[in-house]
Amino acid sequence: MSIVDVFAGLWASSGLSQLFVADGWKNLIMIIVALVFLFLAIHPKFRFEPLLLVPIAFGILLANMPSTGLMADPAGLMDTSNVVEGAHWYNDGVLRLIYAGVKSSIFPCLIFLGIGAMTDFGPLLANPISLLLGAAAQLGIYVAFMIAISIGKITGGAVAFTAGEAAAIGIIGGADGPTAILTASKLAPQLLAPIALAAYSYMALIPLIQPPIMKLLTTKKEREVEMKQLRNVSKVEKIIFPIVVFIIVALLIPDAASLVGFLMLGNLFKECGVTDRLSDTAQNSLTNIVTIMLGTTVGATANGQDFIQVKTILIVVLGLVAFSFSTAGGVLLGKLLYLITGGKINPLIGSAGVSAVPMAARVSQVEGRKYNPKNFLLMHAMGPNVAGVIGSAVAAGFMLLMFNH
Amino acid sequence: MNINAIALAATNYNPSTVLEIPEALKVSVTGLCVVMFELALIACFILLMAKIFKIAGKSKKAEVKETVEAPKTAGTPLADGNSAGKLDLVDVDEPTAAVIMAIVSDQSGIPLNRLNFKSIKKLEDK
Structure with a gap:
């Protein structure tokens, strides 16, 4: 041998050689995408x-480093197309094993536990009409x-989405990462990555997506509305609610x-007053651990x-459409409530109904203050914001009820 | 709205079903109605709960008022604008102390002549 x-x-x-044979260039593109994402996340100018x-x-x-086998599934735990005879579960790639937490819905549920422990439903209880904004x-x-x-x-079947895929794509409009992941993992596991990436990317871009829609659909007079201070909510109400x-x-x-x-278990930990340690764990350590495993896999x-x-490009476009229409839905119902209540509700809080806690509420606050510096909409917008979390979970539940057979 | 009826209708679907547009429209409208209905139901529950707590709170307040009103006659409030007791000012000038006392009175809703300040001390700047 020479x-x-x-x-x-x-x-x-x-x-390295695998990157230059057959479809290897696709991995190369994804490696570049990963590096761009890392830049956008770490550079002080962006921090998305x-x-x-x-x-x-x-x-x-x-996952895009060739031949590493980190997502390999020889035991056929999730993909039975490449089963190696005699392979055990522990022969699967380490990321594939961790991914079982996504596939089995453990991670999205644990993230919801943390969200519940971090959420104050007080503004929602003080102003129950917020729930309608969260639904719209x-x-x-x-x-x-x-x-x-x-x-x-339209394309004559050249590019077509099945009912399950369409439902999973639609859930991006709920602006709720864990819900989108759970729905996609059940209804369209093959589209999980683009759906999760679109959902999280648009959540990060909410301050850019929502304001033009809010401005387009409201008048200056509506945007200037100052809302009445919310009532105090008792501890018992907060305990009974979840x-x-x-x-x-x-x-x-x-x-x-x-x-x-x-979600409600986490919130009960927070509100009941006798499980502070559990609430603290759910809010911090547990959420951080699950975020690492969920995000990486x-x-x-x-x-x-x-x-x-x-399909990936279409998902990215449809995700933007979903986000935009969700924002519009909340604002339009806000306008209707403005008319019904004789101008007591500022329609800008409707856009916060798209979950994405608390970023969407912050956008309502910032936009409200632009037109009336005395305006303080944050707490009013938190109502529809947390209602949106419940709303998107219900919408996902409905889609699963329809198509997960 | 009967959710079970919707579920029964959905038994024909699975994730790989290719829907026709009218069917998809039906699913969309039903889905939005279900979300609206469910959240409206929760809103009704919150309103009901708030009403119950308001009534319970009112009767409790009335009880507390009765017990508090009795000793009211025992003490005599000072003249308007005065506060009781001796006040120590540590690194604080009098106008600043007056402003602080006025803010405390305003925020707590207790008239100044019923408050007793003991000392106002400036904390070290960090």
């Missing part, structure tokens, strides 16, 4: 959702669902029980071979 043969063999078995974008971007990087701001889910179904008819909401939702839409159940599903396709 030294040239040795080097040729080394080159052929290296990951770094707590999520850093693990997601690094997950993309890990789910409009984008159904609009995107409709458009996704129509694409198949228990009753869970019972109502679980009895009506059992498929939403997992998300809403964990969701990123790792973005393998170039599956990710780079026309």
